[in-house]
Amino acid sequence: MAFSLNSYPVTYRAKYAGKAWTEEYLEKPHKTPAEEAALGADAANALSAARNFYTDMPLVGYTTQYGLSCFEGLKALPQKDGGLAIFRPDRNAARFNRSMTGLFMPGFPEDSFVKACVETVRQNARLGFRPPYQASWEKDSFMTADSIYIRPFTYAEGGIGVNISREPWVIIVTTPVSSYFSDGKSEAVVTERIRATPKGTGWIKAASNYVISALAKHEAADVGFMECVFLDATHRKYVEEGSSCNIFFRLKSGELVTPALGDTILPGITRSSIIELAKDRGVQVSERQIAIDEVFAEAVECFVSGTAAGATPIESLTHQGKKAVFNNGKVGELTAELRDTLKGIQYGTLPDTKGWMTPVL
Structure with a gap:
């Protein structure tokens, strides 16, 4: 599986405007996890596409034209005791803030980052979107284990000239992920x-x-x-x-x-x-x-x-x-x-x- 574009339905979005951040949780189209697993390829691709589009965000902007964006990658991992936990989100929060300010964007508050990551994973898990822990993963030191990949990223406001982003969005999506590197020679x-x-x-x-x-x-x-x-x-x-x-x-x-x-x-x-x-x-x-x-x-x-x-x-x-x-x-x-x-x-x-x-x- 590795990375999958089939993101989970609940997405976090924040927008900077007027020197403040406003935030929301968006529940994108979905069925139950079992129903989605039973979908044919065309229906599954259509559902995935519906989750991946935001019609109220600009196509032409500093991100799409000049690559002005930064992102993070962190994981929520199934626990042996049945729980779910995120690995060191505070460190990702600090790096994300540094990345944004390094690109002359307004920095995203670190406490808001951690809370948003936790809540996005939690809301999806409550809908059933989470991998269960499997004891078989222990046999190969979790090299093929599943987890939830959390992808926070910035998206700039509309613009056509080379410039910086002063009013970006911060979006957090989550997807299922397994082993990054394929089996075989390393x-x-x-x-x-x-x-x-x-x-x-x-x-x-x-x-x-x-x-x-x-x-x-x-x-x-x-x-x-x-x-x-x-x-x-x-x-x-x-x-x-x-x-x-x-x-x-x-x-x-x-x-x-x-x-x-x-x-x-x-x-x-x-x-x-x-x-x-x-x-x-x-x-x-x-x-x-x-x-x-x-x-x-x-x-x-x-x-x-x-x-x-x-x-x-x-x-x-x-x-x-x-x-x-x-x-x-x-x-x-x-x-x-x-x-x-x-x-x-x-x-x-x-x-x-x-x-x-x-x-x-």
């Missing part, structure tokens, strides 16, 4: 494309940033790779991140390295969580530049992290025709431990001692 390749440049918007979760990522990942997939990895724009030798995820390397010395944050790297929430979990285990974690040559000479494990990716092992990395294979192509010990701990907290099989999970039900 090989990656270094792309020649440049994701972000100094003094640009790489640190913002801007919609426009993902055009290059989508192209690079498509090119990688066309030649048989699961993922692509970007190098820095200036020196073309330092690893920065994957197509839509941060990246980690465990070196022969035991050091766990992830590229240092700057204006070309997105400050991932899963990234910071992984760093904290690794430090809890006494692992030396370094946030610093790491050259592709150092990766090939010293790295024994590699994984990418993100809301969709979780902590996904990378078995090999190819660069200029050369291939580095990590841990003989198998999941590394530290990678597995961090992945299992993160997923255990998220799905409620391990205690949430850090207060990362915000309950919905």
Whole structure:
């Protein structure tokens, strides 16, 4: 399934005007979950399309014409005890606010963001739109588990000239989601494309940033790779991140390295969580530049992290025709431990001692 455009029926929408936000919850067309599951392809597509259109919003505007928008991605996860909880929404709220102000939009209040995410998930769950917890997910460390993907994003007011958005909408939709990466080999390749440049918007979760990522990942997939990895724009030798995820390397010395944050790297929430979990285990974690040559000479494990990716092992990395294979192509010990701990907290099989999970039900 991975991502699905078949969004759940209840959507949140807020509009900035007159120096204040007004908000509403919209219940889009729907049937019961069982009735929707039984629909034929044409009827299901029609229902999905009806939920995805808003006839009272402008077609021509700074978002559709110039890509002026930012978004977030976070998950609500079924809990082993039958509940439903969102992973670290406060961190997404803070990043969303920074992204909006970084694009010279009015910032969206962080407490409103968290409340809206929780309430949107809750209202849909009460209509029956939520995945049930399945014990079978535990067998593969939740790598194929279902969850609810929460997508908050901005949409600009009407406009045709190059300009900033002063009265944007904030919309929150939720969709079912499963494993982001497909089964099979988890090989990656270094792309020649440049994701972000100094003094640009790489640190913002801007919609426009993902055009290059989508192209690079498509090119990688066309030649048989699961993922692509970007190098820095200036020196073309330092690893920065994957197509839509941060990246980690465990070196022969035991050091766990992830590229240092700057204006070309997105400050991932899963990234910071992984760093904290690794430090809890006494692992030396370094946030610093790491050259592709150092990766090939010293790295024994590699994984990418993100809301969709979780902590996904990378078995090999190819660069200029050369291939580095990590841990003989198998999941590394530290990678597995961090992945299992993160997923255990998220799905409620391990205690949430850090207060990362915000309950919905």
